[in-house]
């Protein structure tokens with residue numbers, strides 16, 4: 001059996017697509033390469049938004065060239081946003097690459113690998129639009145208890161710092177029945193938490209003419225037995241409507257957390273970014289969310305040093321951070337993104353100025369988050385125990401997971417208590433707050449769940465030779481990325 005490895009760069013969309021790539025490859029008879037072994041097929045799922053993404057890709061491809069020369073039959077494939085952008089120039093610069101495929105045709109990977117092998121020449125296939133929604137592809141899911149579910153792909157907005165619309169195309173919405181069928185299938189497999197995923201979930205329904213489609217979807221998720229936690233990402237302030245806030249507040253399994261990108265607190269910069277909302281609207285949404293859900297934890301994305309940003313504009317961002325009291329923020333220093341309108345804008349802010357503003361922003365945001373976290377001390381919270389989440393504290397045997405509001409919690413397990421599994425739920429009392437996490441040294445109880453059973457089954461009977469996971473015919477992706485400041489590995493979407 002031929003082995004494979006998928007290397008993923010970038011945002012949740014890529015994480016999502018990599019789950020599908022693994023599913024496709026396993027469906028075609030490949031098995032995941034054991035840790036430390038050189039795979040027969042290496043797939044790069046690339047990101048085009050990071051600075052120097054292309055240099056890094058060609059560096060990695062360069063490292064693999066001599067490996068491939070010594071390993072007959074080895075193949076290298078490059079997909080994702082950078083492949084969609086650079087197309088055939090990848091095989092010109094790195095002729096040892098066997099397959100190049102784009103964001104619209106990930107389903108072609110096994111066929112392209114086969115064709116490259118038989119014809120002994122590189123295959124480049126890039127489509128300009130999506131033929132079928134990728135959710136019909138088989139998927140190798142990493143987490144048996146927490147899953148992503150796509151509601152849409154692509155985006156109709158034109159934010160000037162973002163390459164997504166150019167590479168992922170216009171928004172395509174899945175039908176609500178398909179989304180719900182997938183969620184139900186996941187819950188039947190043991191999944192306890194889903195995160196609905198789209199570039200702009202608030203415009204969900206635009207394609208089939210229902211502007212209330214997203215709130216209806218949230219309410220429909222509320223009727224699924226066994227689905228304990230529903231989250232979504234990312235919302236867009238322009239399209240955020242009151243019916244969504246009402247649905248969040250009135251649907252018990254929709255979690256009291258909201259990740260809503262701000263990007264800037266200056267109306268002038270928002271305009272240059274083509275963000276089509278202004279700071280007052282953003283703050284009003286936060287007020288409305290807090291009025292409906294006083295305990296909601298609100299997190300955000302912020303870009304510092306966008307072209308033309310003055311000290312006054314930056315003060316506007318600091319001011320919104322103070323007013324919004326974010327529980328966490330992904331903070332980014334602006335850097336030119338190839339292919340975006342902002343790349344050629346005048347008034348690029350000098351690096352050292354961006355760095356200095358960034359440090360001030362992070363310091364303020366940390367203070368605000370710390371203050372917000374201190375309010376939780378003494379409260380009892382329910383934690384979904386996660387695998388590989390946060391730090392490992394062997395000395396105190398601390399476990400980690402996410403509270404209902406998505407805060408990261410580390411908690412100690414008293415001696416004699418049976419160790420819970422990832423996917424189980426623990427109730428603990430918060431005893432200490434840090435800016436980016438909470439600690440609970442007062443243990444309450446553990447509820448063993450079907451999700452924990454599913455995790456145990458996945459360990460006992462791995463579907464792949466090398467790694468546990470869950471294979472479903474429906475598309476699902478791995479566990480949601482932790483929402484911790486400065487931890488974002490992905491693109492600045494929304």
Ligand code: SF4
Pocket residue numbers: 155156157158159162163164165199200236492493494
């Ligand atoms: S930042 Fe988000 S809303 Fe703006 S164009 Fe990119 S994907 Fe669309």
